[in-house]
Amino acid sequence: MAASEKSTIERVRATLARRNRAERRFKNFGRAAVLVGLVFLVLMFVNIILTGYSAFWQTFVKLPVHFDAQVIDPGGAGDPETLGSADYGALVKTSVRSLFPEVSGRRHRRDLGQLVSRGTVFQLRRMVLEDPSLVGSRAEVWVPADDDYDMLHKGNVDRTLPEADRRLSDRQIGWFDRLADDGRVESRFSATFFTAGDSREPELAGIRGAAMGSFFTLAVTLLLSFPLGVATSVYLEEFAPRNRVTALIEVNINNLAAVPSIVFGLLGLAVFINLFGLPRSAPLVGGLVLTLMTLPTIIIAGRAALKSVPPSIREAALGVGASKLQMIVHHVLPLAMPGMLTGTIIGMARALGETAPLLMIGMVAFVVDVPQSVTDAATALPVQIFLWLDSPERAFVERASAAIMVLLAFLVAMNALAIVLRRRFERRW
Amino acid sequence: MQRKSVLTAAVVALAVAGLATAASAQSRDYIQIVGSSTVYPFTTVVAEQFGKTTKFKTPKVESTGSGGGLKLFCAGVGVEHPDMTNSSRRIKKSEVELCSKNGVRGIVEMKVGYDGIAVANSKKAKALSLTPRDLYLALAKDVPANADGSKLQANPYKTWKDVNPKLPALKIEVLGPPPTSGTRDAFVELVMDKGCATFSAIKKMSKKPRRAACRTMREDGAFVEAGENDNLIVQKLDANPDAFGIFGFSFLDQNTDKLQGAAINGAKPEFETIADGSYPVSRPLFVYIKKAHLDVIAGMREFLAEYASEKAWGDEGYLTDKGLIPMPKKERAMFSSDVKNLKNLAL
Structure with a gap:
């Protein structure tokens, strides 16, 4: 009886260190598992936030728009029907060209027109319909830049690549840089992202x-x-x-x-x-x-x-x-x-x-x-x-x-x- | 208690009645379009333009795949069925039969343009110049064991050099779309079939064994099915410069800073080469229109006029900005008049 009791304590003592080690090992495994999970979670969040945070900002370009009465409302009637169906695309083209009067050639002029978002046309139309007194006046209007230029402004386009490998040519980047130097480019909070429905133009798309x-x-x-x-x-x-x-x-x-x-x-x-x-x-x-x-x-x-x-x-x-x-x-x-x-x-x-x-x-x-x-x-x-x-x-x-x-x-x-x-x-x- | 149960019954009845009216009073004031995910990026642009410039609502465009779209399209006539369907291949005879069985008889076919399929790799690696024969030998499960192809063997080629001594000794690793994809169908038809037809014995085979020989892709890891999402393939190619990917031209067009297309038969996949047909891997894109709906759904004619206008699908139209390859002028004029005159589909 006494001998066996002693041997129990001895047995306990003999294995105590090993059992404690096992416990520590188990705890460390658990910690490692939690850590791995956390690292992946953080990686995912960092990745999403790093790619996504810039979408809350949108690059805007300031355009000098002349709401030409000849284009919008040649008859001077001022009824919403005429105002709504006018060729606002022509206004956008004229105003962009007025910024770069030296650009000639069909191809280049076409590229120039794509400096600003295709939504500009609808923005000007909305402005005129809300306030018909704009017709005939001149105004500086901030409009969203096209998504390619938006990516350029946000630094997602590598300027050092050969020209043929970029979506934007040297000439197009030159135009944009000139606008930026003139203070006509600004990064603003993108309200569109929260107020608009889907669109095929990234700069107009919202959730x-x-x-x-x-x-x-x-x-x-x-x-x-x-x-x-x-x-x-x-x-x-x-x-x-x-x-x-x-x-x-x-x-x-x-x-x-x-x-x-x-x-x-x-x-x-x-x-x-x-x-x-x-x-x-x-x-x-x-x-x-x-x-x-x-x-x-x-x-x-x-x-x-x-x-x-x-x-x-x-x-x-x-x-x-x-x-x-x-x-x-x-x-x-x-x-x-x-x-x-x-x-x-x-x-x-x-x-x-x-x-x-x-x-x-x-x-x-x-x-x-x-x-x-x-x-x-x-x-x-x-x-x-x-x-x-x-x-x-x-x-x-x-x-x-x-x-x-x-x-x-x-x-x-x-x-x-x-x-x-x-x-x-x-x-x- | 009594009153409460009466109240509950009333609420339930009201809810059921609400559902029923929602179901019966279902007149639609917008155009409903279904179909191919390849045509989706183009049709949606036209839809958006149409919705913003006219008094009509913006059409709703679903991305269901070509086959799924035609199935929905052919399910019947009535506002609960779609008015148009996008397709990255021509409608099949069996589908026309399904349509007419369900009462859909007048169908107008509108070709909207072309889409190129690119075989591309990362800019970090060398560009290749391939032929359909090279691609067939690199990607088919069984390849000819002798010169005329009368005997087949399991594909033994490990590198591009094994396929064609002129190519570099680079491991064959190609990411491509799964069989459910229209891009895969077109690739198989335009590249694998052609490459395989360069072997006289295979060319002479009857249809079924020939198709099996030409169209079965490798399963030993050289060809990887990378899913329907082309952006995913683009990202994988960027991460792995040794690999090649097969995907739609518009994705190459948007990622020219990262990827380069392999020349096929000497022609690089570029806007001009696809348009003039010198780049061989391109397929037509279609929209099919249900005639019976033209007078029921407001705005369908106007929408079609917008789609078939020069400012949309023309050489410098807004669809080309999105990567659509326009049809030659004569073809555009033909389809434009077909749509205007509502010419019935003839297979």
Whole structure:
């Protein structure tokens, strides 16, 4: 007996150092894993921010515009119809040429016209329509530079390369540098990026349309999936009898949570568009599809939250004479709500980042007009990122990174909200 | 309680009614276009221009791929179906039959221009001058074992020098599009088939074994399917100067500071060489129009007039700024009048 006791302590002592080493090793493995994860995260963020931050600025050029009455309104009638259909392209050409009077030759003049964005024409048109008294006057107007010059100004064009290898010739760069020396070039905050819909000209493209599309889609998703999800989880957890049917339903819900999202897109195409005849590309259909996708997540989170409410609460409520519905509505649901909301927000965050199901229902599309309702044609933020990354113009890469930053900001905000709700309202038992 | 359930029932009924009206009152006030991702960058430019300069709404353009687009296009007549579809290849006979089965009879074909396919590598490496035969020998799964191609063997070539002694001893590594892509179809048709036809015995084979011999790509790592995203291929080429990539000309055009195109049959992929046909790897791009919708959807005629105008698809039109290779003048005039007169498609 005594001998064996001694030998136990000896054994403990003999292995103590080795076991401590094992523990330290395990801790270090854990730290290394966290570190590797963090390094990749930081790399991703740095990469996105470095490519994307410049998209929030846009290069502008100051043009001396003569709103020539001869061009805009030769009759002098001043009705919006005439003002709207005038040849504003000619105004832009004249004003750019007035800056470089020495340039001649068709080819060079054409290049000159591409110094400023193609949107300039619409900008001048809008100015005149808003204020017809401009006709006949002269004004200095700041207009966005073309995307190639924007890239040049932002330093994304290597000037040391041979001329043939650049999108801009020495002559074109010379023009731009002269404008810059004259103080006619300025980098400004790009409001367009937040107020415009999609465009094929990078300098005119914005995320407003996609953001509104995402908003409408998520609104539909939230309105449908939250009540449905809560009702389903309450019924399954509190009322449903435990039998084969409910067991089958449970298995199916858990399965659905793991189904690839594109399958929901196919389902949406077959049911909502082909069978119900809802319009293609509409946030309404997108919301319905994403509802199907997020419902399982919400139901599972909701049931977990209901399960975590201790039975003593239920028994106490029933004990003082509450009906089962009163017990649930007055006592169990309020206590389970933070958990349910967390599940909902995480489900919505997943829905916000989803593109695959939207592909099937036609939301991967070029939509210029900002959607005004759930039945208007729309895209969503992640789809916009995908479409921009697929465009050949280099300026779109920058814009896509900026859109990723906006999307990440939304996701971080939503997840932060989930954490705050949990911290503030969750009760631990 | 009673009142509450009545209220719930009313809300549900309202929601259902809302859905139903949304479905039935679905008259469309914008043009709906689907189809090829290759034509997408051009059609969207016209759509944007059209939306900004006319009183009509901007058409909605979806990027679904040529095949997917034609399938949607041929699904039927009515506002829930698209009005036009982009295609980077000509419509097939089977698709026309599908169309007419679903009641889509009047189809107008509009060729909008050409798109070149470039074989390019990084500027950091040497440019190559290739022929379709070189590319076929470098990329096919089975290549001729003897001079006339009557016997095939698994592709043994490791470097470009093995393929053609005039080329440098550079490892063969080509990134290209997957079989679902229209770019791949065109490449196979314009390069692999031609390269393979330089062997007399293969040329004489019947269609099926010939296609199998010519069109099956290597699977031993020399040819890598790099996905549909051409920008991704561009980035990979920049990072790996030994590799070559196959992608649309507009991506080469936008990245001339990083990439160079290999000459094929002596012609470099450039705007002029593709336009005059001396660069052999180019394909026509089409838009197909549903005649039955012309009088139902507002603005279709005006949109087509914009597309078929000289300031859009002409030699110096705004589409050429985006990398579209214009058709010769005579061809432009022909398609422009076809569209104006709504000439029916004839295969």
